[in-house]
Amino acid sequence: MPDQRLARDFFAIPAAELAPALLGMRLVRILENGTRLSGRIVETEAYVGVKDRASHAFNSRRTPRNEPMYACPGTAYVYFTYGMHWCFNVVCAAIDIPEAVLIRAVQPYEGLDEMRTLRGGVRDLDLCRGPARLCKALAIDSALNSADLTNSELLWIESGQRPTKIAQTPRIGVANAGPWARRRLRFFEVGSPFVSGTKGKPAGLSRRGLAR
DNA sequence: ATTTAGATCCTCT
DNA sequence: GAGGATCTAAATG
Numbered sequence: 001m002p003d004q005r006l007a008r009d010f011f012a013i014p015a016a017e018l019a020p021a022l023l024g025m026r027l028v029r030i031l032e033n034g035t036r037l038s039g040r041i042v043e044t045e046a047y048v049g050v051k052d053r054a055s056h057a058f059n060s061r062r063t064p065r066n067e068p069m070y071a072c073p074g075t076a077y078v079y080f081t082y083g084m085h086w087c088f089n090v091v092c093a094a095i096d097i098p099e100a101v102l103i104r105a106v107q108p109y110e111g112l113d114e115m116r117t118l119r120g121g122v123r124d125l126d127l128c129r130g131p132a133r134l135c136k137a138l139a140i141d142s143a144l145n146s147a148d149l150t151n152s153e154l155l156w157i158e159s160g161q162r163p164t165k166i167a168q169t170p171r172i173g174v175a176n177a178g179p180w181a182r183r184r185l186r187f188f189e190v191g192s193p194f195v196s197g198t199k200g201k202p203a204g205l206s207r208r209g210l211a212r
Numbered sequence: 213a214t215t216t217a218g219a220t221c222c223t224c225t
Numbered sequence: 226g227a228g229g230a231t232c233t234a235a236a237t238g
Contacts, residue, residue: 045230054230065223082231083220102230132231173230
């Protein structure tokens with residue numbers, strides 16, 4: 001059954017399993033004016049709970065910001081960083097188990113014109129190539145934090161065609177996470193030019209998993 | 213081609 | 226008061 005919204009049980013698994021499982025799925029966003037935007041997920045990262053030093057929920061730090069991570073699987077966790085960027089996560093595992101998958105890149109599929117407007121004239125390959133870029137291209141911000149992806153009218157995920165090949169590397173931007181910095185919890189579709197760090201060339205298996 | 217700096221502000225200590 | 230799950234433009238080799 002193609003193009004069907006993913007239900008709660010799809011998300012009720014550990015982040016390390018959901019992250020690769022989300023590759024190929026379609027992220028759908030309906031704007032206030034009714035415009036439908038979507039893209040195929042090509043890059044994800046798993047944040048695997050209270051033991052994960054790179055996670056906002058490390059050491060059971062429960063704060064107003066990361067509260068959505070403790071909500072039920074299928075909840076959106078949208079956070080603000082670096083003074084100007086939003087990033088979008090899919091909460092998973094179970095209620096009160098703070099695991100989540102960061103969506104790092106999608107391949108634009110529907111609503112390209114609107115995305116170009118939202119992103120201000122970058123080349124199409126760069127529209128959604130990176131966690132903050134895709135949030136800007138899909139108009140995802142704090143208004144969608146805590147949204148329930150299983151019944152929201154504005155944001156959800158549909159089934160899609162799975163990648164033929166998936167690669168794993170350490171996560172990006174978490175160098176200070178000690179041993180957790182080295183865990184291979186980043187997943188992407190091999191060969192996709194829409195993966196971050198590729199400069200728009202096909203993502204491969206060379207060192208660090210980035211195309212040279 | 214690679215490196216650096218600046219933007220810019222919310223969150224937690 | 227410090228630093229951040231980033232991105233971009235500008236400077237440098």
